[in-house]
Amino acid sequence: MFDKFHEECGVVAIYGHPEAANVAYLGLYALQHRGQESAGLAVSDGKTIQCHKDMGHVADIFAPEVLGRLPGHMAIGHTRYSTAGDTVFRNAQPFAVTCNKGPLAVAHNGNLTNAAALRRALEAEGAIFQASSDTEVILHLVAHSRERSLADALREALLEIEGAYSLVFLAGNRMFIARDPHGFRPLAMGQLELSGGKVCYVFASETCAFDLIGAVYMCDVEPGEMVIIGPEGMHREHFAAPRNRAHCVFEHVYFSRPDSLVFGRSVQMSRENMGRLLAKAHPAPSAEFVVPVPDSGVSAAIGFAEEARIPFRQALIRNHYVGRTFIEPSQAIRDFGVKLKLNPVRYLLKGKSVVLVDDSIVRGTTSRKIVRMVRNAGAREVHLRISCPPTLSPCFYGVDTPTKRELIAANQSIEEIRRFVEADSLGYLPLALLRQSVDDDQRFEYCYACYTGDYPTEFVNIEELMGGKRD
């Protein structure tokens, strides 16, 4: 409903817990903001893999009786956002199959940039695909590998795929965790101490999953690293030579929960930094209040308010009881869609000049509705501040973005955008200050391609990828 970029997935993996399905379920529960369209778990008791997945929210899919039918000490889980067209059950993950390397399940966060070419080659050799997901390519590569062992076949497959991937694999009696050599998407490793001194290993896209299940964050799975855990213990190796790091900065700008560590760093801290530096770059001296666009604008607004010494006020209230379908009366209500989620507090806004802090502008239409809503509630001046640079380019590394043609900042100047959204002033966080916010101004470890168009990898076929973005 809101005009935001969307994270396409969250993953979780558990090794060594007597109720692995329950723990993985809780991990998914904490990662639902990364995808609410479908969710799934694959569980192994050391021999057999069982998989359950469905469309919908985690808590609806995994009723107690369902979890009770998923016994085992190893589990992987996946939660998924899908764009409208392909919200089909067949693409829900994990994918669980039996092949010549034995039973195998996989869950994937990211996007393979050479999936279409690999798929064509595999199909020419006789492979039959179940669904349209790029993830399935990996399974076919493993099945077609001439390597005898699953580990070797996996290594071979990982060297063939390109792009962004944080992968968790479940085999009959062991688990494989891998992250692409650039480290686009996050993947954290943690430990959970069980009674009797045993240790359970936990992997998740964000550390908020560890907090819920009581695990402790240890480190990130490194870019280019594969972790193997089985009865013989844990083994870590680099399956690929190191490449330039390219952590997705948008995880810190918007996607991740503020209570998570992502790429080893507090998201809340990054966002408060963005707010403070935004206040320095684009102050709003005449403003009487700083108002966040909830929920994602709150952290930056607090930073902005503190730096600018302007009072912070919650003058937009968010309705959290939101369902799927809405009947808009034919005598339509003005700015209906935004009103379902946000409502202004007139008492606070009446006659005031306010700074509105949000995390991004995609098409500009939602921002305009919010500015109007604030002004109609009585605000005298509305100064819009965005806690990242203008969004210019689509993403091919696992984020659902509209085409370049739809991105307002790719087509209009900042002054034109200001006029479109009907704000009195508009300021974006400069790229240099965004780098400073995530402490990357010296290290160059993040990907900023959506703000710059400089993609950190080369593409086999950029037109095909662009087509996938429905340009």
Next chain:
Amino acid sequence: MFDKFHEECGVVAIYGHPEAANVAYLGLYALQHRGQESAGLAVSDGKTIQCHKDMGHVADIFAPEVLGRLPGHMAIGHTRYSTAGDTVFRNAQPFAVTCNKGPLAVAHNGNLTNAAALRRALEAEGAIFQASSDTEVILHLVAHSRERSLADALREALLEIEGAYSLVFLAGNRMFIARDPHGFRPLAMGQLELSGGKVCYVFASETCAFDLIGAVYMCDVEPGEMVIIGPEGMHREHFAAPRNRAHCVFEHVYFSRPDSLVFGRSVQMSRENMGRLLAKAHPAPSAEFVVPVPDSGVSAAIGFAEEARIPFRQALIRNHYVGRTFIEPSQAIRDFGVKLKLNPVRYLLKGKSVVLVDDSIVRGTTSRKIVRMVRNAGAREVHLRISCPPTLSPCFYGVDTPTKRELIAANQSIEEIRRFVEADSLGYLPLALLRQSVDDDQRFEYCYACYTGDYPTEFVNIEELMGGKRD
């Protein structure tokens, strides 16, 4: 899941809109925080009343095809919270029946304090009740009235019932709106201008419903007032002599949405006042941050932070993707229930002294878990501040409260409570300052019975009412 008092209902009524069901649905949508267990609509096209209600959330119950089967220009709606035992479909509202006064539907927010006695008398005369709700008593009083007209029968019935009620009635071709003489529960009236200069009348428990549907707040339905709207226009009258007003102060403390006007007054303003006066009454000079318990503690925390000149920080993050069923692993996680909803931001709390602002303590168990969570995340000191006085007495006017025995403040001193919740200090807003927060220190128009035990009405049978609270 959280240990809070619960509002039992929200009501809405629409007269004069060609898609009355759709508009009433949107009104309920905005009032879901007042009850999420069941929802219903009754609609009339001037002749026939049709009713649809079910367990669950508003947006799940009213799919487009359901609303399409509810044609008419008049509608009433209800959303309901139920305590565990009686979450049964039979008690969902509106109640729609046909009796000797014609077709009639009713939706009710409040609680009748003489319902049991009236029910016994009606049953002795042969009345058969469908359900256990006190609301049904009103319908039987109307059916048993010897008055000929529905309006007269309603007046007679209203004079027999006692307690708290904001009622909306739908008859075949007109609508009746009534509020009890004390005005316990809110009920606002608004207008929506339609194309062609026509006016649609709208009634709702809170004005946030008006905002969503684009209506303008006009005034409150007055205590003791009945509004009749039909083909001949609107008529307002007082069916009962005025009595001392007794607006529920807890609407401003916790229930209502901060973006609503309730009893004609901004809820957000009241809450910020509570925070400011709380900071004056119980400052926390050593604290480095003010942290709200989201979402209901945010407004008071902002007021507190501003008055105390201590930085405001969002160090507890709320998970809004919450479902119904949870599987707690048998190797149970510490403070599991609270972790499902809240997670601390360690980076902010580590080594800090913080003021935690919440709106109430009921049993104390949740507060203790939250204090522990904050401390386990690294906080050095935790000072708990509550934006209302200690809660001492159950409510009989439409709020779901535990028994006196379960209310910690009814049984322990403030110092004992502080030790129980494991806070370094604890401060409640004094009653006098709560009155000042809602501007009632001169006017005496609010009910504070849950803080004082002084009930503004006499009871037929207090033991029976107490039994209803399962003491």
Next chain:
Amino acid sequence: MFDKFHEECGVVAIYGHPEAANVAYLGLYALQHRGQESAGLAVSDGKTIQCHKDMGHVADIFAPEVLGRLPGHMAIGHTRYSTAGDTVFRNAQPFAVTCNKGPLAVAHNGNLTNAAALRRALEAEGAIFQASSDTEVILHLVAHSRERSLADALREALLEIEGAYSLVFLAGNRMFIARDPHGFRPLAMGQLELSGGKVCYVFASETCAFDLIGAVYMCDVEPGEMVIIGPEGMHREHFAAPRNRAHCVFEHVYFSRPDSLVFGRSVQMSRENMGRLLAKAHPAPSAEFVVPVPDSGVSAAIGFAEEARIPFRQALIRNHYVGRTFIEPSQAIRDFGVKLKLNPVRYLLKGKSVVLVDDSIVRGTTSRKIVRMVRNAGAREVHLRISCPPTLSPCFYGVDTPTKRELIAANQSIEEIRRFVEADSLGYLPLALLRQSVDDDQRFEYCYACYTGDYPTEFVNIEELMGGKRD
């Protein structure tokens, strides 16, 4: 789908079984041919009555977990056929209420001929009805009775109602069974011996229910009799003076299962008699085969074949996997509806002259389709024989019939009907022989009103009743 009269209900009651709900469920299971639209059970453990009912088939409604939630040693059950318009959940039975005589549930097979007048009088006194069923009138009569005891109130109510009723009542700790003074609808009593020498009492519309649960048929509940069973044992009494008996003959012609005893008499025997006497009255000397219209025509066809010494052949096959919804291609198939249920065996019919035996003709349209189907499959001659007299008049005693205008035999001569159904000859069983088939040619204990228009009771308001048949 087939053009038949419909039985409106089946009832069952169990007293003294530790798993009364399970046993009553099995009883309903055996009675599903008496109504498949909805089913319900009300169960008591001696104190509390619990009721579960729903639309659909018995086996779908009562899953094991549902039955597990219905503990008690007493149960009543109901299965119901509804005409299209009012197939609503609200009319499903049993009705369970609490009134001034305590908790009470009722299930009813039959139809009250003065229900509308009683309802108007009760509504004038303030009664609020939940649904449109005539059965609810009985509950309101009990609640409005000035008698103190439930038994007395029931006796009073039974004396006020007129028409056809086989009723089973469940109160908190006892059970009441009653049958109208004419004995229109069947109601049998049986016994089930439990381990330890205890006896369980069982009541059901037909004895096939006893066979499934292993009970033994004892006798019928007599017309005008009320049976009371409680902790003190069983008590039988006549609540009304004897009247002329009027057992529904159509139970033997079509409704009841052939394996049942109904009114103390084997249904199969009656039907074979009808077939034999039909062969005497209307032989078909040129025919080579006797072919039944399955399933209801089979028993009479066997009797006909034997008497006429013509071979019996199953040349029409019935498809028993029938669901609810069918998509007829727009290039419609000839006689589609009948083809879904019946298919001819061409090998048997080719070039043959056949006698087709069916149990009734209502509108004639289905019969015509069947005759055509047989002829299209190659039959040279089709002689149609009907095992009852022409159907002339609607029923007001619990059978769902079309209006007189729709009954072909009420409007056309037998020769006209023969031409309409396109048969080479047509013969109906004469009334005198139908009486002989059920051994009623001397006793005069059956109702033949649908064949004669002579109703055995007087009516308060025949126009209103006729209106109910949608004339």
Next chain:
Amino acid sequence: MFDKFHEECGVVAIYGHPEAANVAYLGLYALQHRGQESAGLAVSDGKTIQCHKDMGHVADIFAPEVLGRLPGHMAIGHTRYSTAGDTVFRNAQPFAVTCNKGPLAVAHNGNLTNAAALRRALEAEGAIFQASSDTEVILHLVAHSRERSLADALREALLEIEGAYSLVFLAGNRMFIARDPHGFRPLAMGQLELSGGKVCYVFASETCAFDLIGAVYMCDVEPGEMVIIGPEGMHREHFAAPRNRAHCVFEHVYFSRPDSLVFGRSVQMSRENMGRLLAKAHPAPSAEFVVPVPDSGVSAAIGFAEEARIPFRQALIRNHYVGRTFIEPSQAIRDFGVKLKLNPVRYLLKGKSVVLVDDSIVRGTTSRKIVRMVRNAGAREVHLRISCPPTLSPCFYGVDTPTKRELIAANQSIEEIRRFVEADSLGYLPLALLRQSVDDDQRFEYCYACYTGDYPTEFVNIEELMGGKRD
């Protein structure tokens, strides 16, 4: 519930109807007796294949809105019986995939005897299977074929598979129909004339499907034949050299509907023949009635009665309202399972000597319950006659049979079986007379392996096949 062999599937295919999905749905509707666990349709509009399948009955799966989403002029359908363990959605058919030969869907009746070996070989080459069905092997053979055209790849695949198969394939713009060289399972071809003189081609397992949709039977698809239908018309060819024919005789004994032509021959005629020859081989001179075990024993019983000149009587009534779950009271009812389906007519059986005619005895347990039921209902003598020879061997050609160990006739003499089922006499139809019944005593075109153990094909691995029968 009954102890019978089970047919594993029925298939249907439609070419050239504007509403192909609707027509195929009706075809499946008529074939439900061949499998009620799952059903599916794949439809093509000449370009895109869409597939819908689910667990359950045909009429429940294909609601009007589902069929409305399946546009196209070509369709294939499948209805399936599954043994308990693998009743999983993944094995429901048709299988629809996209491979290097384009989009392809398949539905299969039969069983491939070399599927396991082929699957192992394909998996070794990297193939990933979705499910456990042998049918999927065919799709992988097509995808792995080096032939360029789909037709050539299909021919190649058909030459690799062994065993029983009646296959219908749907490609984007054409359809392929194939039957194994032995002709184990039936497959009939028909025509449906549409308005405008166009012809629609129809294929189905039995001709009863043609009757429902109004099509005319033309001929069988021949053993070893492939039919190709596309925009250019119909083409018939033999993909394999002729082999000895081996039509499944059990189709005539039990599986098929009596109103069908199967292998070009009336099933009803075969069954009446079996009954007549059974009466000659094993008369029962003392018997007063011939009683069929409904429904499958009826045709043979009619033949028996006629030949033996003993009256035919329907003394066992079948309850057709059967659901899935039953609650058996803990004070269990004797022979509960059989009672749910059958009930005796005591009036007919009392004191009589009867011949009971059934079509088969598998384990013997059900037969014993039925004999007891008849005797408990009063029969003096019970002579059991079975309209086929003793069942000795499991089937590997598409019929679900228990293991040899469970087949009573494989382990006990006829006298032992008679004692086990508690009959007064027992007679099976001799093999020679079964051959005569289907007119195969000269032609040798049927498979009688379940009665003889002489399998008409050689097996790659008989132990593996036996294991599949869970020995």
